Amino acid sequence: MSPRAAAKLPGRITLLTDFGTRDGYVAAMRGVIASIAPKVLVEDASHDVPAGDVTAAAWALGNYWRLYPAGTVHVAVVDPGVGTERRALAAGIAGHFFVAPDNGVLTRVLVDAGPGHLVSITEPAYLRDVVSRTFHGRDVFAPVAAHLATGVALESFGPPVTDPVRLDVLVPTRTGNVIRGQVVHVDRFGNLITNVPGDWIPPGARVRFAATDLGAVRQTYGDVATGHAVAVIGSAGYLEIGIRDGDAARVLWKGRGTAVVIDG
Secondary structure, eight states, X not given: OOHHHHTTSOOEXXXXXXXXXXXXXXXXXXXXXXXXXXXXXXXXXXXXXXXXXXXXXXXXXXXXXXXXXXXXXXXXXXXXXXXXXXXXXXXEETTEEEEEESSSTTHHHHHHHOOOEEEEOOOGGGSOSSOOSSOHIIIIIHHHHHHHHTTOOGGGGOOEEXXXXXXXXXXXXXXXXXXXXXXXXXXTTOOEEEEEEGGGSOTTOEEEETTEEEEEOBSSGGGSOTTOEEEEEOTTSEEEEEEXXXXXXXXXXXXXXXXEEXXX
């Protein structure tokens, strides 16, 4: 379904931020959306992304956007460059819409689903009358999302963009039979999630993590004894390292950026 056709479906917006919930910042975004599009459904994906952590936000967004109906508008505001010359983006990708700063937060979406159609948000008619240099979530991204959800064409917001910022950290490499990646996320259970897609890994390939040979990828954590490290394909479809009945990040003293090598 094209983004234009998807826009005719009932409006729905998801919000992903690092704002937390105690200061009223999320409510301010919701208020702006409600004033423009009172019938649109707004859902909170998460507001607990670590402050300014664009990589964590990109990972989180990649985990859920495809699960929503076509036409959903996904807002991702983790924006340490707010008020600078960084662009604000609106995008139509694989039947969904996205509104976000151009800082790499859309990387997983672009890698998984292709370039789509992106524009730079420059048209003031779709922003709040006064735009704060420190709160584009309220003054830029929320109103644009509301207008998208009510069917305003993507092209209305500004000129096309063909060079969005991408985070290199989220893109693994393949050279011959060797795949190289790294840990890009640590979940609340302490599992070390890498950027290596599970469908890249051939049967029988061996996983080396931080210079330790973990052997072949297992089906479940239960395939090893309690306290042992294991490599599995997680629910998001990526290779992850865990500890049976334990916290891998704490036990192994490893985190984001740790190298993983798969030998086919």
